Amino acid sequence: MIRSHGYFRWVGLGVLCVAVWGLAQAQPPLPPDRQADDTIPLTSHSEILNNVPISDGKQTYRVRLQYVPLSGSNKVVVFPVWVITEVQIDDGKGGWQPLGVEEKLPAAAGDRRPKLRVVLKNLMAQSQAQDQIIERVRQDVAKKSKIPDAVILEPRVDANGLRVQLRVPRAGEKVDWVISPEVPLSRTALLDEEGDRVVIELDAERLRAIASEEVRWADVRLEVLGPLHARLETQMLQANVRLVEEQLAHLRNRLRPADRSLGEPQVLLLPSLASGQSQQSALHRLLWQQFTLEVKTRAGVETEHVRYILEKLLDRSFERMNAGSLDEQKVVSVLLNQQVALTGAMGEIRKLARSEGKEREQQVEKLVKQFRAAQQGQKVELGGSVRIFSFATSGHVAEEHTQGQAASDEQLQKQLHRLLDQLQEHFEGKVPVLPALRLDQDSLAQSRKQLEGEIKSSQFTTAWITHRWPELRLTVPRVSDNLADLIKEAAEGEELVLAAQQYVLEKGIVVDKSLIIRGAGADKTVIVVKGGEYGLKFRGNCRWELHGVSVEYVGSGAAHGVVADSGVIRIENCRFSGAKWNQQAQQGGDGVWLTGTVRAQMSKCICKDNELCGIRVSDQAQVTLEGNTCEGNKWSGIAFGDKSGGTARNNTCSKNEQNGIYAGGESQPVLEGNTCEGNKWPGIAFGDKSGGTARNNTCSRNEGHGIYAGGESQPVLEGNTCEGNKGCGIAFFDKSGGTARNNTCSKNEKHGIYAGGESQPVLEGNTCEGNKECGIAFFDKSGGTARNNTCGKNEKHGIYAEGESQP
Secondary structure (H helix, E strand, O other): OOOOOOOOOOOOOOOOOEEEOOOOOOOOOOOHHHHHHHOEEOOOOOEEEEEEEEEOOOOEEEEEEEEEEOOOOOEEEEOOOEEEEEEEEEOOOOOEEEOOOOOEOOOOOOOOOOEEEEEEEEHHHOHHHHHHHHHHHHHHHHHHHOOOOOEEEOOOEOHHHOEEEEEEOOOOOOOOEEOOOOEEOOHHHHHOOOOEEEEEEOOHHHHHHOHHHOOEHHHOEEEEEEEEEEEEEHHHHHHHHHHHHHHHHHHHHHOOOOOOOOOOOOEEEOOOOOOOOOHHHHHHHHHHHHHHHHHHOOOOOOHHHHHHHHHHHHHHHEEEEOHHHOOOOOEEEEEOOOOEEEEEEHHHHHHHHHOOHHHHHHHHHHHHHHHHHHHOOOOOOOOOOEEEEEOOOHHHOOOOOOOOHHHHHHHHHHHHHHHHHHHHHHHOOOOOOEEEEEOOHHHHHHHHHHHHHHHOOOOEEEEEEEEEOOOEEOOOOEOOOOHHHHHHHOOOOOEEEOOOOEEEEOOOEEEOOOEEEEOOOOOOOEEEEOOOOEEEEEOOOOEEEEEOOEEEEOOOOOEEEEEEOOOEEEEEOOEEEOOEEEOOOOEEOOOEEEOOOOEEEEEOOEEEOOOOOOEEEOOOOEEEEEOOEEEOOOOOOEEEOOOOEEEEEOOEEEOOOOOOEEEOOOOEEEEEOOEEEOOOOOOEEEOOOOOOEEEOOEEEOOOOOOEEEOOOOOOEEEOOEEEOOOOOOEEEOOOOOOEEEOOEEEOOOOOOEEEOOOOOOEEEOOEEEOOOOOOEEEOOOOEOEEEOOEEEOOOOOOEEEOOOOEO
């Protein structure tokens, strides 16, 4: 369960890469009641929420959230949310200065390696931010999984194993440039609400190698990675063991020439790398880069299970060995850098390492030229039994541009000299053993059999995996407080997520592009409008959504809260209040005005204390209004006019100064299941030439009638309950007509059903009981039909007709 300083870790299940994290390392045991909560099954589906604004009380950040719903339960796992709050670069004089993201990466000069100082923090460690994250996740779970109040769990993370590194993403199937080693990140960064600093030293060799590419800091990403406890399904592991063994055999083939002049290498030696990474971790990462393309192209392959198998096989085949004891004729490969290895007979490699001066320089230069020629597909005279080969598969061949290749060749020669020096130290006994990976077929087969035996003994395997968070840009992802700017900058069709804060507008905003605007909740994201004719106006042939915001008008001039006059709009879980009405100018006053040709869906909103209507529908607008509350408005809670139509279902319209719901003009709404109580005029009223249907509504305790039909309206009233109103239950006036069928009109202060003026209703199957006057009453010149009605226990007549009425 969530704790005040609980921390989480998210994992990109099914799409992101994970690696085994030291299964041999001792880890603290879990309490029995927590074990099911923090062992995340890697077959679970993950959900991602992008560009979510989260505030820590001081600053609002735009972040990416990810959670994992646990199948068959109401539980979800929410993971830590990393943000960068400060980035500085060393000035070369012992100080730090702000990083300019549009500047190019600095060149490494001499022994100097540029450094960055980054402040990272986990928003889940700060209580206010944590509450917002959990609420946002619960909203998404309720929407997608129909779980109203999900139980939030935390995964298990080893806070002491977190690391960061810098990389430059590359398009397509190109391998990213890693420009720093993995640097430890303190547990304080994860657990403390202020986060912590980490100093990252860049890889000087990589900077020199990509100097001609003109990489900017804006192109660089920071990656957080570290251990997460997870569960892998045995069946999927077993299915991928042979795939991994096959790929390791392909690696062995790639480290030998196509002309078969050298045999397959039996051992891959791993001297220390200039980047400072451990040989084993570097090999894990390098081999996984090569496996990625193969895994992506195979249907039914689970990425994380493949990586688990790869790591386990490498662990079993990894050992420390005295290479000097290897047979002179044995073919071995030696890891040179992140892309290439040196392959040859052990005796020839030993001889090359011992060479000195000009002799070695000539041989090294020749090896590099042969390697470049082979990369470019040229036929060259090879000779000798030592070669340089690329690790890469065909989809990951390292690209070398003509510009800057001389520098790359020079750098490769330096790396080769350094490698040969390290090997010579080993051969002289100064470094007794070298890390190595056995690649011979027998060793791989033996490791595979051992692993198969281990994983088939249980239904699933729990393991510490290295999870890689989504990359972060080297900028602080702060959110602007200017709503107009946010809407202007948002891309067509984008989801614009607003923070839990107040946005103040001097005047309203026109939204003329498709957009989803999502707030943190109507009580948290509040748009305060000081002037203009509206708060938000949606205009154009677009599609919009508005969720979880309040629009509050505080100005003195005439204005609506929201106006939509075209396109398609969905409004949900919002609040609209304070709209001002100018009676002389006939302007403003509606919480929401849906007009023109708009097609609208509006649900679960509150429209309160507006000077005209809570919701007004006019012109040819077609709407679905469901589950809204329209209360305390000075005219109607909901009003239809002109030739508008649509459905109003399960709304509550109460305590309005006039009608609960009104239909006028030639509108034809369907009013169903609404509750209209305590209004000063009728609960539901039809006027002018309106029609439509009012079905199964409850109209009670209104100061006027329960349902009113006037003008030339022709409604169908069916199955409504009109009870305890100060006027009649149902009343027909003027030249109205239509049908009242199967309604219950009881305990009203006047008649159950009244027909006056020249109205001509059809009254059929109604129950009119306990009213203070008549059950059904015809007055004036009214007429129509009363058939199969039940009129009992009224204080006056059951059915009464007077004047010139002709029922």
